[in-house]
Amino acid sequence: MNIHHLELFYFVAKHGGIAGAVRNxxxxxxxxxxxxxxxxxxxxxxxxxxxxxxFALSPAGLELxxxxxxFFENIETVGEKLRQNRSxxxxxxxxxxxxxxYIPEMLQRLRVTFPEFRLYLHExxxxxxxxxxxxxxxxxxxxxxxxxxxxxxxxxxxxELPLILLVHNKSKLARAEELWKRDTIExxxxxxxRTDPIHASFQRGLERLGVEWFCGIEVNxxxxxxxxxxxxxxxxxxxAVPGFKPAAGVRVLELPNFPAVVVGASWSGKLSNISKxxxxxxxxxxxxxxxxxxxxVRQ
Numbered sequence: 001m002n003i004h005h006l007e008l009f010y011f012v013a014k015h016g017g018i019a020g021a022v023r024n025x026x027x028x029x030x031x032x033x034x035x036x037x038x039x040x041x042x043x044x045x046x047x048x049x050x051x052x053x054x055f056a057l058s059p060a061g062l063e064l065x066x067x068x069x070x071f072f073e074n075i076e077t078v079g080e081k082l083r084q085n086r087s088x089x090x091x092x093x094x095x096x097x098x099x100x101x102y103i104p105e106m107l108q109r110l111r112v113t114f115p116e117f118r119l120y121l122h123e124x125x126x127x128x129x130x131x132x133x134x135x136x137x138x139x140x141x142x143x144x145x146x147x148x149x150x151x152x153x154x155x156x157x158x159x160e161l162p163l164i165l166l167v168h169n170k171s172k173l174a175r176a177e178e179l180w181k182r183d184t185i186e187x188x189x190x191x192x193x194r195t196d197p198i199h200a201s202f203q204r205g206l207e208r209l210g211v212e213w214f215c216g217i218e219v220n221x222x223x224x225x226x227x228x229x230x231x232x233x234x235x236x237x238x239x240a241v242p243g244f245k246p247a248a249g250v251r252v253l254e255l256p257n258f259p260a261v262v263v264g265a266s267w268s269g270k271l272s273n274i275s276k277x278x279x280x281x282x283x284x285x286x287x288x289x290x291x292x293x294x295x296x297v298r299q
Contacts, residue, residue: 005041006064008034009049010072013065017055023151026268027135076270088274091120093129094142097222097241106281114274125220126196133268139275142282144197144239145264152268156279158286159242160260163202165253166229166236166246176253180211188216188234190225197261202237205258226250242289 008029011021018034025034042049049061057065090110092103099121107119122129122138129141130150145155165176179185191199194215206213216234219225225236230249238244239261246252265282267275 001044002037002041005037005044006068007072008037009041009061009064010068012038013050013057013061014069017052026152028131087116087118088114088272089118089120089139090272090274090278091122091138092140092142092278093122093124093132093138095125095222096123098142099123101243102285106278106285109281110274110277113277117274125192129266133266136268139267139272140278141266142263143266144261145266146197146200153266154268155264155266156283157262157264158282159263159289161239161241161263162260163198163205163255163258164238164240164244165255166226166238166250167253168229168232169249169251171235171251173253176255179213180209185211185213189213189237190217190219190228190234191215191237192220192225193218198237198239201259201261202255205255208257242292 008021008025011025012018012034015021015024018031018038021034022029022031038049045060045064047060048058049064050057092099094103103121110117120138122132124132124141124143126143126145129138129143130153132138133141133153134150142158145157167173173179179187191202193199194203199215217228219228222238225238226247228234229236230247236250240252240254244252263286265279267279271279
């Protein structure tokens, strides 16, 4: 028997059908692929393992599930024990600004409890970070999050951040409100893809104002947004992360009445001890940044 076929059957039996299995398998696979693999398993055994509609395990399927269930349910526990017998590893996915400005100090604090660990850093936006989580290539991701979560991913919200616009220093605009008063906004909007939480929040804010302004230059990096604004290609959409300082040749226009975006920590499966410690450090840092942001608002 093919072990991968058995793994897929385990998820099908555990979650009551192929659709439920696809939502919970910790890596990307589509329903037709699962159906095809299960069919091959049934062919190799010469028997049907379950009834499709309504879902019900056959006697042979129940016998097979009871046999393989202890192995697949305990495999993560065994893996964690084996990992604890050597230097723990910590694999993080996050935008470059998080990896550059915040993670190094947190890692120093982690070394008090974990003097030695192997570290892997992945610069990644939300969609790529989710892929890395689902394929178990990273342990923890720090990204913008949305209300609708992908199956298999858990999220801990950390910090709300306001949207901002970035304009060239020579722009005549003093406030963003000047744009909303125009019949047509001629400047090119430089932003992340429409599916990104930053862009989605910005478009919701525009809808409330009855304004249409669509992306003219789509990028996947905050650095690119600042670079193209500084080069005179248009107006950039960004997030006011704590301590944000615009690049040379760029200044900020605030968007006070637009919905904020939420930064959070995400993971898939069970967190290791070192990942739990990093999550606690992230929560502490988020509280510090929230107090600073509130203090600046009062001033």
